[in-house]
Amino acid sequence: MDSLSLLMQGFATALTWNNLIFCLIGVGVGMFIGVLPGLGPVAGTAILIPLTFGLEPTPAIIMLAGIFYAAMYGGTITSVLINTPGESASVITCIDGYQMARQGRAGAALGVAAIGSFIGGIVAILSLTFIGPTLARFAIKFGPPEFLSVMMFGLLLIVGLMGKSIVKGLIAVVLGLLLAMIGQDPGSGASRFIFGQIMLLDGIDFVVLAMGLFGVSEILLNAEKNMETETPPKVKGLIPPREEWAPAAKAIGRGTALGMLLGLIPGASASIASLLSYSFEKRVAKDPSRFGKGAIEGVAGPETANNAYAGAALIPLFTLGIPSSPTVAILLGAFTMHGLIPGPLLYERNPDFLWAVIASMFIGNVMLLIMNLPLANLWAKVARIPYKLLAPLILLICMLGVFSVNRSVWDVGLLVFFGIVGYFLKKLEIPAAALLLSFVLGNNIEFTMIQTLSLSASGLLYLFQRPISGVLMTLCILILALSIYSSIKKKRGQLADDAEV
Amino acid sequence: MVGKNMFRRTLLAFFIVTVAFSLAVPSMAFAQDYPRKPITAIVAFNPGGGTDVAARVILKFAEKYIGGQFVVENKPGAGGAVGFTAIAMAPKDGYTIGMINPPTVLLKPIQEGNLVKYSLSDFEPIANFVSDPGALVVPPDSPFKTMMDVVEAAKAKPNTIRMGYGGPGTSEALTLRNFENAFGIKVRKVPFEGTGPQLTALMGKNIDVMFTNASEIVSQYKAKTVRVIAVGAPKRIPMMPDVLTYKESGFDTIQLAMRGLAAPKGIDPKHLQILSDAMAKVFNDPDFQKRADELSLPLDYMGPAEYKKLLQELDAFYRAEYAKNPW
Amino acid sequence: MAKAEAWKPTLSPGFWGSLAVMGVGIVFFIYSLQFPYTSEIGPGPGFFPRWLSGFLIVLGVLYMSNSIRGKDKSEKLPSEKGLSSILFILGSMVGYVALIGFLGFITTSAAFLFLLLRKAYRWYVSLAISAIASLFLYALFALFLRVQLPMNGLGF
Secondary structure (H helix, E strand, O other), rough: OOOHHHEEEEHHOOHHHHHHHHHHHHHHHHHEEEEEOOOOOHHHHHHHHHOOOOOOOHHHHHHHEEEEHHHHHHHHHHHHOOOOOOHHHHHHHHHHHHHHOOOOOOHHHHHHHHHHHHHHHHHHHHHHHHHHHHHHHOOOOOOOHHHHHHHHHHHHEEEEEOOOOOHHHHHHHHHHHHHHEEEEOOOOOOOOOOOOHHHHHHOOOHHHHHHHHHHHHHHHHHHHHOOOOOOOOOOOOOOEEEEEEHHHHHHHHHHHHHHHHHHHOOOHHHHHHHHHHHHHHHHHOOOHHHHOOOOOOHHHHHHHHHHHHHHHHHHHHHHHOOOHHHHHHHHHHHHHHHHOOOOOHHHHHHHHHHHHHHHHHHHHHHHHHHHHHHHHHHHHHHOOHHHHHHHHHHHHHHHHHHHHHHHOOOHHHHHHHHHHHHHHHHHHHOOHHHHHHHHHHHHHHHHHHHHHHOOOOOOHHHHOOOOOOOOHHHHHHHHHHHHHHHHHHHHHHHOOOOOOO | OOOOOHHHHHHHHHHHHHHHHHOOOOOOOOOOOOOOOOOEEOOOOOOOOOOHHHHHHHHHHHHHHOOOOEEEEEEHHHHHHHHHHHHHHHOOOOOOOEEEEHHHHHHHHOOOOOOOOOOHEEEEEEEEEEEEEEEEEOOOOOOOOOHHHHHHHHHHHOOOOOOEEOOOOHHHHHHHHHHHHHHOOOOOEEEEEHHHHHHHHHHOOOOOOOEEEHHHHHHHHOOOOOOEEEEEOOOOOOOOOOOEEOOOOOOOOOOOOOOEEEEEEOOHHHHHHHHHHHHHHHHOOOHHHHHHHHHOOOEEEEEEHHHHHHHHHHHHHHHHHHHOOOO | HHHHHOOOOOOHHHHHHHHHHHHHHHHHHHHOOOOEEEHHHEEEEHHHHHHHHHHHHHHHHHHHHHHHHHOOOOOOOHHHHHHHHHHHHHHHHHHHHHHHHHHHHHHHHHHHHHHHHHOOHHHHHHHHHHHHHHHHHHHHHHHHHOOOOOOOOOOO
């Protein structure tokens, strides 16, 4: 066990007072950034990089990595309490987390999220420690065709988010896909649907869309009822009732696997991981109608998945020097800024640094668990602040958070616009979550399809000529055939009873 | 909303707005000397990105020589066009300058002419800092050892070599087009967004060759997880001394991604002189050179006149190529 | 949309919703015609937009037929009172976006909070909350997180 002894040395370094303090600062700030709506790990890490200039590389990276994985913990809190996602990977947690909070089970929701996050995070770091290089070699086999088939699989899973009416569900999906087309198309270079607005060249930021559709629209809906939302009942304990343990544990297990897989895949993001996990949980649940009404799996799965994602996304960075997502790309920038070269050389040249950072992630996750469990009760009190005071503050913080992502007032305007859109979607019972998920997948599907077609002369058949994508596509076709079969048989009986999202 | 307090509220709101407006009048300071207040440097990309880091490091060193302060302001959006426009339209008092990234800064107005409202003539170049050459990269066990190996293979089997690049509309796309035309070959062009996914595809053998920039793969080059077979600089670069240039390989093209500093046109020539002198001194500072080396910044200093001339040449080149056929 | 609803109470919100969906579909469809449908390797930049927007129009028609046949039971649009408070919030947000570039973060945020809080508490309480919250957020974002917030001419 070579890794083990190296890891022990890493712990020796990471456990020095200096490094412990920076780890604590990192996870504290990260959690906080996660809590603030709009401000996610990408912006948070980028903003704080200049502050690490004066530090030694080890504490600097310990701190920045802490921000990255801790943001995933923090994002849950506002989703559950005020139905406003703290960061984009927690959008989906709003659906069942907020319902749980309204039933007075905010503590259980936050508790299970913290435990799931911890497990997901630790498993991912364990994999990084012991089988990192092997996993990375597997991960780079994932080319555009494989990514495309994963995305197609995801698109199929959205069916589970569609809500009562299949027409409205499809409207949401198609709207999401169309919104994703806005901006400069990386496949062709064409600027599509920008309506003469230079600010639309980059497309619509996911954060803006998510905050508008979920955060702002929620406040508009409540304003209509004259801000008189009932204060949620007092929080009752952190431990979910015994009968929820088994489903929550299973959801955590699946969330860990899914998050890990997506963390390894280049181009995926934490929000894709949590969105897919939610859809998947709803798909495999015995009684999908519980979803949207406070199903514990709807919190446990996605929250685990986004933390497992965060840990696993570091594997390609550490072992191959490949940034698999924008957030990791910023971490890569931080590495180079401190004169470190991520990739295989890191293991040879800077083992002290590398293992100290890995050890610090174990420590950071433990810190987060310790912080989160008792804090859950404290946080839950936020939900008991009078809504008339809370609502304007949420609006202001949403605007500020969205602004700080790109320093763009235009984005804040867009936030207002999507707040209005979200309001009408909720009124008309068009499922916003399905819109958001298809938005995330939209660009990737089109772009990876262009890439796949460019790679070979066999067109889309190429997908079936490669083992991984072949299996996934066959699975997609099977699922599609099965759902068509069962819907003909049951006349969409189950779908019709589907919960509203 | 309805109520007797309406009037009082309106009055109060009006009061707040008036006070705030009166406060907002810019403070008038006449510069005897320059600079007398912090100089804002606009970066058209997000904090933590390559341009931002380069700007912060260089301007930190420059503060010593200019006897003033620089404040970096990030204005990302539209692939840099938002920030570039902000520099071009900035007040000409010498207190707002910014980073420009040729060829992106040149390509935007050519390709998005109806959206992007600045042109090269709106800038007064101060200095170029960095020239990051394009690089032709293959996996370490690839049969391609030189650029000509790629060309020969493409000639033998047209339309089979899978080549990753930055996607249509980028300067890489133009280089790739000229590469095909120069040798009369055809390759499979696979677009990518960013070096990360491209590198993954290369190491996973999903593509055979890729065009990227040297500084983006320098760590993989050092770790020998990729092999660089040619770089797009005019002469060999210190970062990769054993790598041939495109020209040495038989492909007479220069491909550089540059980062430099510019002011809006119409800035006081004295201010321009002070700024460019300070930048020249930074580049002779051994501490700075050491720091740049740590950051893998491919330094390439150019003064105002030289930089301006190069930018005009490049602009003319891109406009001519675009008129021939957009890429 | 909401006004029209008041005039024609017989038509459900779903009807207007379906009209909006069709409208979006039509706008995107027409816009998408200017992008090439095919490219060297297959689908061009116009391929997906055209199919998707076309599909959206069809879905809009289906949605309309469902709502006319009374199958749609979605919520009614707001009453006049609800509407006015929504419009007030939206107006404040739009004003915030419009003014922040001139007045700077602190002033605009305080004004925004004050406007929205004004009927919740006595005006001086609201004013105090607004000022303290804005200053706190400024300290948090600008000083602690180093976000470059919009400033006014006096530097705040």
